Amino acid sequence: xxxxxxxxxxxxxxxxxxxxxxxxxxxxxxxxxxxxxxxxxxxxxxxxxxxxxxxxxxxxxxxxxxxxxxxxxxxxxxxxxxxxxxxxxxxxxxxxxxxxxxxxxxxxxxxxxxxxxxxxxxxxxxxxxxxxxxxxxxxxxxxxxxxxxxxxxxxxxxxxxxxxxxxxxxxxxxxxxxxxxxxxxxxxxxxxxxxxxxxxxxxxxxxxxxxxxxxxxxxxxxxxxxxxxxxxxxxxxxxxxxxxxxxxxxxxxxxxxxxxxxxxxxxxxxxxxxxxxxxxxxxxxxxxxxxxxxxxxxxxxxxxxxxxxxxxxxxxxxxxxxxxxxxxxxxxxxxxxxxxxxxxxxxxxxxxxxxxxxxxxxxxxxxxxxxxxxxxxxxxxxxxxxxxxxxxxxxxxxxx
Numbered sequence: 303x304x305x306x307x308x309x310x311x312x313x314x315x316x317x318x319x320x321x322x323x324x325x326x327x328x329x330x331x332x333x334x335x336x337x338x339x340x341x342x343x344x345x346x347x348x349x350x351x352x353x354x355x356x357x358x359x360x361x362x363x364x365x366x367x368x369x370x371x372x373x374x375x376x377x378x379x380x381x382x383x384x385x386x387x388x389x390x391x392x393x394x395x396x397x398x399x400x401x402x403x404x405x406x407x408x409x410x411x412x413x414x415x416x417x418x419x420x421x422x423x424x425x426x427x428x429x430x431x432x433x434x435x436x437x438x439x440x441x442x443x444x445x446x447x448x449x450x451x452x453x454x455x456x457x458x459x460x461x462x463x464x465x466x467x468x469x470x471x472x473x474x475x476x477x478x479x480x481x482x483x484x485x486x487x488x489x490x491x492x493x494x495x496x497x498x499x500x501x502x503x504x505x506x507x508x509x510x511x512x513x514x515x516x517x518x519x520x521x522x523x524x525x526x527x528x529x530x531x532x533x534x535x536x537x538x539x540x541x542x543x544x545x546x547x548x549x550x551x552x553x554x555x556x557x558x559x560x561x562x563x564x565x566x567x568x569x570x571x572x573x574x575x576x577x578x579x580x581x582x583x584x585x586x587x588x589x590x591x592x593x594x595x596x597x598x599x600x601x602x603x604x605x606x607x608x609x610x611x612x613x614x615x616x617x618x619x620x621x622x623x624x625x626x627x628x629x630x631x632x633x634x635x636x637x638x639x640x641x642x643x644x645x646x647x648x649x650x651x652x653x654x655x656x657x658x659x660x661x662x663x664x665x666x667x668x669x670x671x672x673x674x675x676x677x678x679x680x681x682x683x684x685x686x687x688x689x690x691x692x693x694x695x696x697x698x699x700x701x702x
Contacts, residue, residue, distance in 0.1 A: 314376030315679045321375055328671050338650045350649040351693040353664030354686045355397050355405050358390055360660055361683050362412045368419035373661050375679040381436035386684045387416050388449030393687050395455050417456040420449055424468055428475030443479050443490040446472050447502030454509055473506050477523050484530030497531045497541050498558050500565025507572045528569055528578055539584040540605050553604040556617030564624050586624045590640035601676055612674025615651055615666050618644050619688035626695040645696045648689045
């Protein structure tokens with residue numbers, strides 16, 4: 303986002319009285335952050351989970367279709383975002399399994415409606431569009447990969463063959479975009495290759511038990527991509543070609559770093575490949591120990607792990623999910639401490655210090671403070687999605 307666009311967002315934001323209240327509440331959180339974190343308890347975490355789920359349901363119900371949108375203080379709701387709707391679905395279904403939860407029934411209903419909507423907008427080539435639905439973009443590899451996550455959750459939940467058929471078409475299309483070197487070099491991010499294709503490979507491998515006839519070829523494709531990703535990791539475990547912009551690729555955001563780590567870890571576990579698991583764990587440990595030492599993360603990190611820009615809560619939540627997974631890999635000290643500390647931080651940030659209307663209450667913001675450069679003054683639906691996932695992990699929602 304350029305300087306002019308950033309200034310325009312400030313101007314729009316400051317044009318409403320409510321926004322001044324939110325800004326002062328944000329300053330209060332910044333000043334007293336240490337105290338808020340110290341006294342935040344399990345009840346507060348549970349409230350953040352329920353309120354976050356309620357907001358995700360609202361993000362679906364408020365639109366003209368059954369997809370989830372994003373709310374910006376300075377311009378209101380966007381149209382639905384197919385990609386993020388895809389991976390919000392598993393969060394809603396997971397929450398809905400606990401029938402005593404206050405929003406269980408509504409969460410299931412919204413997830414099922416969102417799934418039907420996604421089926422209705424699948425492209426003829428098998429993929430799904432990039433960006434928001436009103437932009438009418440062509441199919442994109444990464445976005446399509448995230449919708450696979452929702453389809454799998456819906457297939458497991460309902461058994462409907464429509465989800466399996468749609469997933470099969472999408473997976474075949476995705477593999478057709480993979481080149482001989484293992485890069486997704488067609489129909490992906492702005493014509494540039496990126497390492498967070500690992501987060502596309504992982505859901506394909508999760509679908510594999512339902513497509514056993516493709517085991518050899520899909521695992522071969524997956525390995526080709528993951529091996530290429532390892533060539534982009536430096537000796538200090540940082541990843542090149544990891545940002546979702548062209549001009550700041552030298553210092554990727556923790557959002558896309560976490561995508562890369564998570565995809566590598568899950569794929570490594572499913573393929574029983576220690577190289578992928580170690581690559582993910584090493585990068586995750588760098589960020590966990592940086593967080594535990596400093597109490598906060600930057601939004602971006604360059605090749606020397608030097609941070610810049612404001613904290614991006616989305617990436618923090620994603621990393622907490624990775625750290626949770628690493629607990630089962632034997633990293634019970636730093637991983638558990640980092641997960642718990644991050645969950646507390648996210649819950650504090652999402653707790654409004656000012657009276658909030660339904661479009662705001664319960665949502666996690668794009669940056670902390672909210673005027674940071676990532677999703678400035680925005681409440682991206684993907685931030686709240688990852689927060690509720692991590693809170694369910696920490697609260698042992700599934701009674702593991």
